Amino acid sequence: MNLAVCKICKEPIWNFLCVDCIARNTRKFLSDGLKKDFNHFHRKFVENFYSHHDHTFCLKCRHNNNVTICPYCYAKEMFSMLSSREPILAKRMWRFTTLLKHPYRESDARTITELGNKKSAYGMCDECGECSELLERADNGWVCEDCRE
Structure with a gap:
C-alpha cells in the first residue's frame, strides 16, 4: 500500500x-x-x-x-x-x-x-540534476552551489 x-x-x-x-x-x-x-x-x-x-x-x-x-x-x-x-x-x-x-x-x-522562499534546504538542481542541500532560486530554476559559480 x-x-x-x-x-x-x-x-x-x-x-x-x-x-x-x-x-x-x-x-x-x-x-x-x-x-x-x-x-x-x-x-x-x-x-x-x-x-x-x-x-x-x-x-x-x-x-x-x-x-x-x-x-x-x-x-x-x-x-x-x-x-x-x-x-x-x-x-x-x-x-x-x-x-x-x-x-x-x-x-x-x-x-x-x-511563500517567498529564495532558498531551499534540500532538493535536486535543475542545471546538473544532482542532489544538494543548498539550492537557491535562479532565472533557470533551482540551482546548487556548483552551478551558481
Missing part, C-alpha cells in the same frame, strides 16, 4: 476527498460570475498538480484522482482565491468548513502565493 502525501504541505493524506468533489460542492454556493473565476482557478490548479504517477482514492466519488493534494491545502488555496474576489462570502464559507481547517499551525498552511 502506498501512502499518499500532499504535494503542498508534505503531510500524509488520511481522509482523502478529491479536489473535484470539493470544487463541485463549492460551486453550489457561488454566483454565476464567481463560478467562472472559480472554474478557471480549479482548472489551473488541477493542471499544476496533476501527476501521471501518483493517485489517491476519493472517499466520496469512489474514483482514483491524480491530484494528490489534501483537502486542507486545497481549501486554503480555494479560500485565498475567493477572498480576493468576494471577501465576505469567503469569510462566511470558511466559518462552516471546520473539517477543512488544517490540523497543523496556521503559519504552516500559508497559501502558495504567499
